[in-house]
Amino acid sequence: MFLKPQKEDFRVIGYYLGKISAGLGITMLVPLFVAFLFRELNPALDFISGIGVSLALGCLLTFSRPKKTDISLINGVLIAGISWLLAMALSAVPLFLSGHYVSFLDSLFETMSGLTTTGLSLTQDLDHLAHSYNLWRHVTHFLGGQGVVVIALAFFIKGVSGAFSLYVGEARDEKILPNVIATARFIWLVTLVYFLLGSIVLTIIGLRLGIGPGRAIFHAVCIFMAGWDTGGFTPQSQSILYYHSLSYEIATFIIFFLGSINFGLHYLVWNGRRRELWRDIETRTYIATVTVTVFITLLGLVQLPFFANLPSALRVGFYQVLSAHTGTGFMTVTASQFSRWNDLALIGIILAMAVGGCACSTAGAIKTLRIGIIFKGFWRQMKMILMPEQGIVIEKIHHFRDTILGDNQIAAAGLIFLAYIFLYFAGSLVGVLCGYQFLPSLFESVSAAANVGHTIGITATTMPAVLKVTYILQMWIGRFEFMAIFGLFGFLISWAKGR
Amino acid sequence: MLILWLLTLGGNIVAPPTVHISDLITQSRSYEGRVIVTEGEAVGDLMLRGEYGWVNLSDGSNAIGVYAPSKQLEQIKHLGRYEIVGDRVSVTGTFYDACPVHSGETDIHASSVAIASEGSVVDEILDQVRLKLSLELALLAILAFLFRQFVRRAGGGQRK
Known part of the structure; x- marks a missing residue:
């Protein structure tokens, strides 16, 4: 029997959405400050408009405080899911007013891509975009990568007994520290330490590349936010190709690779347990899937007539696969070059995108932990077939600690795996229906649903609106690992059929 | 006749084709390793690295190093950049779809660089429509805040 949502449930959902809306308005003070710093007058006005809308909505939604502070799991999932749609719409206001987007739908696409750390972009004339708008695009990566709700838990919401429901609602289920608020704060501590280190290193490299001091810092901050949160936006239209630099490639590679590692593993390594990096099923699977996808891609690339030598193919192939695998989407080739890669190389990239990084990281997609569990499940099944009938097979996995692999773990991993495969193919079917070929459609669909950001050239302002909406939904559903969509359906069913 | 033919031939050799940046990007295989002339707006940063350096040229749709x-x-x-129209730069050089020197990136190795037309700094004019909109929305936020405080004080929004 379903329980019909009560008036109080709506009040709880509205109240926390209001808090998140107001929090987003406060965050817009950052690009507003940058607008004043770079003397960008009209962009500053657009951010004041954005702040005005966000705060007004925040105030209206929070005028009635809920009687209970407890948040049920279904409400937590709903708050997290809807808050991202709300954040998409509010973040899009200043961008749309900038005049760099053909329609409001395009600016919604941009902010959903930013928040979900995808990195597909529909910005027109990016090279002339004001610093403040550009920074805001990258801040959306930062907000989304860290988690809108994680930020709210860490800074804005105090003493919520249902904090875990909100945390789980945002597709995070690992408690690194005993309570989720402490966990959220730890995630921020790790991020801020790497933010300082990464920005300093990228600034030094930028200066050595010949970029002026102010611009070097600006590029460094933007690229760090996009890299660490495995986003993919860049301040210039040519992505990482803009810098023409191996050292910039290496630095960004280290940043996005660290961003794709489980925050739990960061915690253990910070506490001196470095061996965990090699023992954990997640990192072992990561190494295996990277090796396989790099091999497939390189096998395809060496057959192409483009690359004059093997080191060139290796540099391009390795960076692109890792950028895809971690869900970053930084590109060192043009979309046009990508479209001329052979099927084998593209399949390598698609597989890397489809798998994704680690759980409880900033990466999206199926995740290596689930791949590892499914593989172990197959292995256990094989052993069971080979064993005598009375035999019992116990398969262990090591994820922070040794545990016995259970049927429920395999079933959960398998379910999400199948759901992602369905999502990838559903998006590519829409692409094919819009007139694109199958493999490019699959490539772009996986890139959107796995929150990667690589493009083969389909993502453009000229693509049909139905495809833009499809990709927006794919990015949203993919980022939440289907929690939001399950929660929304559950809530609607309870509302319609509940008692 | 022979002199005329030689002149024509000579003309072909010294005048490489003028190609748009977007054509170089989308039909890159056709121009691989060929000397071309292209023109675009210098965007972003001038990255001088000792004897040689990089600049990125854009035609509005595509850009190339x-x-x-x-x-x-x-x-x-x-x-x-924002509110700056970059110099229009004419470049003669060898185009590479996958440069053998720069690890397979698409670029042009210039033999000559010339300014076709100078860029300019655009004075930013305060947009009155934006100013009005931002003031109205800021006022809306203040009113919403006051309304919330009023409702809470009246007891309607208090947690009981």
Whole structure:
């Protein structure tokens, strides 16, 4: 029997959405400050408009405080899911007013891509975009990568007994520290330490590349936010190709690779347990899937007539696969070059995108932990077939600690795996229906649903609106690992059929 | 006749084709390793690295990196950014779809760089429509805040 949502449930959902809306308005003070710093007058006005809308909505939604502070799991999932749609719409206001987007739908696409750390972009004339708008695009990566709700838990919401429901609602289920608020704060501590280190290193490299001091810092901050949160936006239209630099490639590679590692593993390594990096099923699977996808891609690339030598193919192939695998989407080739890669190389990239990084990281997609569990499940099944009938097979996995692999773990991993495969193919079917070929459609669909950001050239302002909406939904559903969509359906069913 | 033919031939050799940046990007295989002339707006940053350096040229839709001697690149005074129209730069050089020197990236190795037209700094004019909108929305936020405080004080929004 379903329980019909009560008036109080709506009040709880509205109240926390209001808090998140107001929090987003406060965050817009950052690009507003940058607008004043770079003397960008009209962009500053657009951010004041954005702040005005966000705060007004925040105030209206929070005028009635809920009687209970407890948040049920279904409400937590709903708050997290809807808050991202709300954040998409509010973040899009200043961008749309900038005049760099053909329609409001395009600016919604941009902010959903930013928040979900995808990195597909529909910005027109990016090279002339004001610093403040550009920074805001990258801040959306930062907000989304860290988690809108994680930020709210860490800074804005105090003493919520249902904090875990909100945390789980945002597709995070690992408690690194005993309570989720402490966990959220730890995630921020790790991020801020790497933010300082990464920005300093990228600034030094930028200066050595010949970029002026102010611009070097600006590029460094933007690229760090996009890299660490495995986003993919860049301040210039040519992505990482803009810098023409191996050292910039290496630095960004280290940043996005660290961003794709489980925050739990960061915690253990910070506490001196470095061996965990090699023992954990997640990192072992990561190494295996990277090796396989790099091999497939390189096998395809060496057959192409483009690359004059093997080191060139290796540099391009390795960076692109890792950028895809971690869900970053930084590109060192043009979309046009990508479209001329052979099927084998593209399949390598698609597989890397489809798998994704680690759980409880900033990466999206199926995740290596689930791949590892499914593989172990197959292995256990094989052993069971080979064993005598009375035999019992116990398969262990090591994820922070040794545990016995259970049927429920395999079933959960398998379910999400199948759901992602369905999502990838559903998006590519829409692409094919819009007139694109199958493999490019699959490539772009996986890139959107796995929150990667690589493009083969389909993502453009000229693509049909139905495809833009499809990709927006794919990015949203993919980022939440289907929690939001399950929660929304559950809530609607309870509302319609509940008692 | 022979002299005329030789002149025509000579003309073909000294006049490489003029190609748009977007054509170079989308039909890159056709121009691989060929000497071409292209023109675009210098955008972003001038990255001088000792004897040689880089500048990125854009045609509004696509952009490409140009590798050239730093002395030639130093002519560029305006780089396209927000409210700055970059210098239009004409480049003659060898186009590479996958450059053998720069690890397979698409670029042009310039033999000559010239300023086709100078860029400019655009004075930002305060947009009255934006100003009005931002003031109205800021006022809306203040009113919403006051309304919330009023409702809470009246007891309607208090947690009981």
